[in-house]
Amino acid sequence: MVDEIIEVEGAVPRLEVVSSLCKGCGLCIEHCPQQVIQFTDKFNDMGYKYAAYLGEGCTGCGVCFYCCPEPGAIIVYKKVKESKGE
Ligand code: SF4
Ligand code: SF4
Secondary structure: OOOEEEEEOOOOOEEEEOHHHOOOOOHHHHHOOOOOEEEEEEEOOOOOEEEEEOOOOOOOOOHHHHHOOOOOOEEEEEEOOOOOOO
8 A cells, every 4th residue: 555645535534543554653643733643542563653634624635645654554635736726
């Protein structure tokens, strides 16, 4: 699996953390401009407390995606860019 930023038409931007791949480094939490990521109380199979989206407030900026060192751990869904017309 690879890290992804996916454009979705008409969708509300959101973040998905693949909990099994997160190593709990906290970089996404530290750098999210909206502060909408936090650690859960749970541990994944590797023994790391993993990050999760709070559920609202994501703008789809992709900062978390770019700062996450673990391939495939973060998927960002963002809105398709609107064309400017003529
Ligand atoms: S895409 Fe941006 S706003 Fe959304 S969770 Fe990631 S860093 Fe935060
Ligand atoms: S940056 Fe990646 S590995 Fe680090 S806590 Fe966030 S999702 Fe997990």
